[in-house]
Amino acid sequence: MLLPARLTNRNRLTRRRAGFSLMELLIVVAILMIIAAIAAPKVGAALMNAREMAAVRHLSTLHNAQLQYMSQFGKYATSLQELGPPASGAAGPAAADLIPGELALGTKGGYQFIMAGTPTGYTINANPTAFGNSGRRTFFSDQTLVIRENWGQEPANISSKELKN
Numbered sequence: 704m705l706l707p708a709r710l711t712n713r714n715r716l717t718r719r720r721a722g723f724s725l726m727e728l729l730i731v732v733a734i735l736m737i738i739a740a741i742a743a744p745k746v747g748a749a750l751m752n753a754r755e756m757a758a759v760r761h762l763s764t765l766h767n768a769q770l771q772y773m774s775q776f777g778k779y780a781t782s783l784q785e786l787g788p789p790a791s792g793a794a795g796p797a798a799a800d801l802i803p804g805e806l807a808l809g810t811k812g813g814y815q816f817i818m819a820g821t822p823t824g825y826t827i828n829a830n831p832t833a834f835g836n837s838g839r840r841t842f843f844s845d846q847t848l849v850i851r852e853n854w855g856q857e858p859a860n861i862s863s864k865e866l867k868n
Contacts, residue, residue, distance in 0.1 A: 755838050758814040758829045768801035781820025783807045813837025828858050
């Protein structure tokens, strides 16, 4: 049975229109780009907040390591290397193997950690490696276990505002 030419042409048109036109694809791409432009700053801020909270957790890890060091050796460690793993051999006062090697090197998760000994204990500063990118806050703590924060590039210190849990 032969079909009229009119129906055959109609079927051809229907087959051609089954896909998307270039204009439709461009509109979809433009909408996706607008959504990405709106979401990107929020994702960046969320990542920065996550790095800051990780830095606070690392400060707590350092406090726990200091307490263990004090119970083992009768004094606080004066550097991160004293809390870190030994280069070779058994753990001891020079390298107690209480914190991971990466943290003992002083940089982890976008933050630089600086520990110093004091006559009565120790101090720890955590500063972003790239301020405004890896973090917006600096942190300070000491043997009192109170963590302090500063919303700015200046390193936090003993007079900075306490971090609220």
